[in-house]
Amino acid sequence: MLIYVLRRLGFALVTCLFISVLTFVIIRLPPGDFVDAYIANLAASGSSISVDQAAAMRHEYGLDRSVLVQYWNWMSRVLQGDFGVSMMWRRPVTEVIGDRLWLTMVVSVAALFLTWVIALPIGIYSAVRQYSFGDYVFTMLGFIGLAMPNFLLALILMYFGFRYLGLNVGGLFSAEYVQAPWSLARAWDLAKHLPLPAAVLALAGTAQLIRIMRANLLDELRRPYVVTARAKGLTERRAILKYPVRAALNPFASSIAYLFPYLVSGSIIVSLVLGLPTVGPLLLQALVAQDMFLAGAIVMLLGVMTVFGTLISDMLLMWIDPRIRLEGR
16 A cells, blocks of 8 residues: 555656646746736836836846746746745735635635535435435436536625625625734634635535435445345445445545645636635736746646645545555555
8 A cells, every 4th residue: 555655646746747847838828928918018008118128127037038947947946935926916926825825725615615515415315315306306406506607606696695685795804804914803704704605616516516426326326235235134324324325435535636726726707706815816817917927836836736636535535445445456
């Protein structure tokens, strides 16, 4: 088992190296650079800068060097925990991302917790009570959840909240706590604003996991070992929960691979609609402005989180499913 873990860890490190190269290439793909985008914005507002000033800006950010030198300088600083200075914000990238990253993780973890708490029992119920009235109801709600985009649900909730309840639905804080330092009052205000974005973000994932859990558990309930367990006198609850449910949990563990980067980025469109101060809209702004240090740091973080999530998912699957442990041997 140790060899299996070490092999997976080695693959993860090599993958992170390729991700860094791919991230840098993607950030450099659009024509021009940050200075060109900055000059274009100035021209749109009726201002301009001289050629010498543009050259000085390129030299300041190292944009006048070769691509290989730029990549080497960027990666050597990243390995030291320094992601550079955001060209757009004129501040260190860690400061720009800082608070937004924690808020994104809080919202996403709440959405993830809500997804699992709802999807797991409903999926088990729908499989055990197949073709019952409750199964049909949950199936219909699941299809609605899969068909409805998250941002559309956010718009509907914002409209009804403002029109009929007189509430300003959106954001994670009340106006008086947006720029306030952290305190118990600000944390409580965040907790009061958290359920709505968490529910919106959890909608599609909950509907999808319900369908997956139902299908997998139905497949496991037809296996001979379940029939044998019942024949030996195990209660119906134990015959279902002890082995079939554990085997059907594989998709929950597998979902961690893509949920980890989701914890960092959240949903960009939903964040824009609800006005959430998360990392997603920040990434969009950085890509539009061609802020390579800020955009590169976020994209690199998403890639590393995907690799890390896949590694955690593999370890959980090995723990849940004995067949994977035997295959590793």
